[in-house]
Amino acid sequence: MSIPVRPLLSALAAALIVASAPLAAQDNVVNSKHNISQRAQSTPGTLQNYGEVCVYCHTPHGGASSTNAPLWNRSFGSGPYNMYDNAWSSTIDMQVASQPQGVSLACLSCHDGTVGLDVITNRPNRDTSLTPLGATMPANSGQRFANLGTDLRNDHPVSVTYSTTADQAFNAPVGTRIGGQLPLYSGRVECGTCHNPHNVTNVPFLRLSNANSALCTTCHIK
Amino acid sequence: MSRPSWRTLVVVCHGLAGPATLAAQWPNGTIVQHTPHNLTRPAASTAPDMIGRIRNYGEICVYCHTPHGGPDWLGAPRSPIWNRDRPNSSYRMPEFSSQRMLQDPAPSDRSRVCLSCHDGSIGLDLVTNRPNSYSGPTPANHSIEECEGCHSGGNPAGGIDWEGVWFRPDLRNQHPFSVIYDPSRRPGAFQSAIGGTVGGLPLFDGKVECATCHQPHSEQFKYFLRRSNVGGTLCLVCHTSPPSAPVHQR
Numbered sequence: 001m002s003i004p005v006r007p008l009l010s011a012l013a014a015a016l017i018v019a020s021a022p023l024a025a026q027d028n029v030v031n032s033k034h035n036i037s038q039r040a041q042s043t044p045g046t047l048q049n050y051g052e053v054c055v056y057c058h059t060p061h062g063g064a065s066s067t068n069a070p071l072w073n074r075s076f077g078s079g080p081y082n083m084y085d086n087a088w089s090s091t092i093d094m095q096v097a098s099q100p101q102g103v104s105l106a107c108l109s110c111h112d113g114t115v116g117l118d119v120i121t122n123r124p125n126r127d128t129s130l131t132p133l134g135a136t137m138p139a140n141s142g143q144r145f146a147n148l149g150t151d152l153r154n155d156h157p158v159s160v161t162y163s164t165t166a167d168q169a170f171n172a173p174v175g176t177r178i179g180g181q182l183p184l185y186s187g188r189v190e191c192g193t194c195h196n197p198h199n200v201t202n203v204p205f206l207r208l209s210n211a212n213s214a215l216c217t218t219c220h221i222k
Numbered sequence: 223m224s225r226p227s228w229r230t231l232v233v234v235c236h237g238l239a240g241p242a243t244l245a246a247q248w249p250n251g252t253i254v255q256h257t258p259h260n261l262t263r264p265a266a267s268t269a270p271d272m273i274g275r276i277r278n279y280g281e282i283c284v285y286c287h288t289p290h291g292g293p294d295w296l297g298a299p300r301s302p303i304w305n306r307d308r309p310n311s312s313y314r315m316p317e318f319s320s321q322r323m324l325q326d327p328a329p330s331d332r333s334r335v336c337l338s339c340h341d342g343s344i345g346l347d348l349v350t351n352r353p354n355s356y357s358g359p360t361p362a363n364h365s366i367e368e369c370e371g372c373h374s375g376g377n378p379a380g381g382i383d384w385e386g387v388w389f390r391p392d393l394r395n396q397h398p399f400s401v402i403y404d405p406s407r408r409p410g411a412f413q414s415a416i417g418g419t420v421g422g423l424p425l426f427d428g429k430v431e432c433a434t435c436h437q438p439h440s441e442q443f444k445y446f447l448r449r450s451n452v453g454g455t456l457c458l459v460c461h462t463s464p465p466s467a468p469v470h471q472r
Contacts, residue, residue: 084303090426091302143352145291154303156289194289203354210353212255212262213283222254222283222439 029053032200036117046135047118057106057197059122069106073120077108081150084157093167097159097188104158107191113137113147146204160189162219169221179218182207189219254282254439257446258384261285261346264369271372271379275364277347279356286438288351296331305349306338311391313341316398322407326400332431333399336438340389342367401430403460411462421459423448430460 029035036056040047050056055073063071077100082088085096100108110117116134123130137147148155162184164172174180182193194215195205202208208215216222251257265278279285284305292303313328329337338344345363367388372378374385389396403425405412418425423434435456436446443450451457 089302090424140291143354145351148290154290154292154294156303210355211280213281216281216283216287 027196027198028200029198032198032205034197034200034205040118043135046133047116048130048133050118050120050124050130052124055122055124056118056120059120062122064121068102072106073122074106074109075115075119075121076105077112078114079108079112079150081108081112082153083159084153084155088153089157092157092160094163095161095166096157097161099159100152100190101159101188102185102190103192104190107195107197108148110137111146111148112150113139114150156194158188158190161187162189170219171221182218250444251441257439257441259286259438259446265347269380274362275368277356277358277360277362279347279349279353279358281353281355284351284353285347285349288349291351293350296335304335304338305351306335307344307348307350309334309338309341309343311337311341311343314392314394315400316396317394318398321398321401323398323404324402324407325398326429328400329393330400330426330429330431332426332429332433336432336436337389339366340387341391342388343391397435399429399431399434402428403430413460413462423459 030053033039034057035053036047037049037051037053040049057069057073058071059073060071063073064076066072066076068076079099081100083096083098083100084092085098086092109115113136116132116136118132119134120132138144140147152158162170162173162178164170171178173184176187177183178193184190184193194207196207197205199205199207202210202215206215208218210216254260260282261276262278262280262282264272265276267273286305288303288305290303292305293307295308296304308331315325315327315329339346342365345361345365346369347361348363349361365388370384370386370388373380373382373387378384403412403415403420405414413420415425415428418428420434425431425434435448437448438446440446443456447456449456449459454463
């Protein structure tokens with residue numbers, strides 16, 4: 001009997017293509033804590049269920065004119081924030097901005113605990129009968145610390161201009177991504193450098209697994 | 223007879239590895255992963271006496287650091303970002319009749335960071351924030367006192383001798399710390415401080431602290447020194463060696 005070579009070869013080729021695909025899994029925000037519609041249903045009376053997932057952060061038309069986050073459908077964190085900066089820390093050598101910049105302000109619009117999670121600019125289909133109920137980020141307790149507040153001095157610094165000249169104990173970026181995977185934003189470390197808000201494969205929304213502290217050591221040489 | 227499978231070979235090789243000491247494996251580990259401050263290593267140990275001593279959080283940095291929500295006991299400047307509670311033991315500070323510089327009556331927060339493990343009052347795996355990826359049991363809460371219990375003396379377990387790693391709260395026989403570095407208190411005996419450092423060694427709010435001589439991430443210079451002390455060169459960064467003091471000449 002003959003060996004079916006052609007199907008075997010294409011199966012092998014397919015397997016190789018899959019095996020060599022990048023390690024990042026597909027985004028999966030629908031089954032994550034960033035699906036606020038799910039949260040609205042599970043905690044009745046706290047949040048408006050807009051019946052859509054993306055709308056809590058994004059809108060296809062008439063989004064915020066700032067380029068900090070694509071088609072942003074919320075305000076941006078207004079602060080003022082206490083920064084983990086060069087005055088606060090005796091060890092930080094890179095320059096830290098005086099206030100959070102760029103995409104970090106988008107994250108803080110929920111995560112500073114001041115604005116309701118369902119307070120959005122454009123309702124779906126302009127249906128203004130869907131009014132926000134306004135529940136803000138729950139207070140931290142136990143092992144939950146998603147509510148950063150406006151005092152960021154006990155959090156990893158953001159809006160840091162990444163420079164291995166300023167501090168040699170860091171790995172150089174490859175293009176605009178440290179380790180080829182962690183993006184800088186206008187040369188700065190922001191929330192989005194470590195976090196991908198759409199992908200919960202590596203809890204909590206990490207771009208890489210931190211097993212063996214591999215996420216930390218992508219940048220830090222320790 | 224059949225050839226041994228690759229699985230058998232792997233098992234045999236691991237069995238032959240034996241209880242190698244840290245010093246033998248990582249003689250001068252220059253990253254924290256290759257030093258005794260990598261607590262995942264004892265946490266993962268399968269030696270019968272080690273099981274259950276330290277929880278394995280699967281991450282190295284988390285035993286000391288956290289990216290968010292660090293506890294609120296360090297004033298500025300804050301150690302980045304400490305993930306342990308403040309140790310509040312009853313300390314006796316170093317006492318030397320010859321000491322002239324002014325020393326705090328109790329360790330400052332900068333050195334309590336180190337004491338949060340090294341004074342034996344807080345379990346090594348008792349961290350404030352555990353990794354999100356960790357779903358194992360709550361901290362075992364065994365202290366460094368227990369480490370030294372076996373890993374010291376005439377027959378250190380596993381060939382690892384850590385006698386002295388447990389800094390009892392009685393610190394009277396330790397090098398002074400939380401001391402305001404002021405060479406004018408004993409003229410001629412100390413080098414000048416410039417810009418908050420002495421010869422490149424950092425002072426903290428003008429004080430000598432643990433981290434003036436030590437950095438906790440590399441054993442390039444045992445034991446976690448900032449630079450080599452061969453020939454006493456680390457000591458001599460601060461202390462001068464006046465020719466009129468024969469005890470200092472070898």
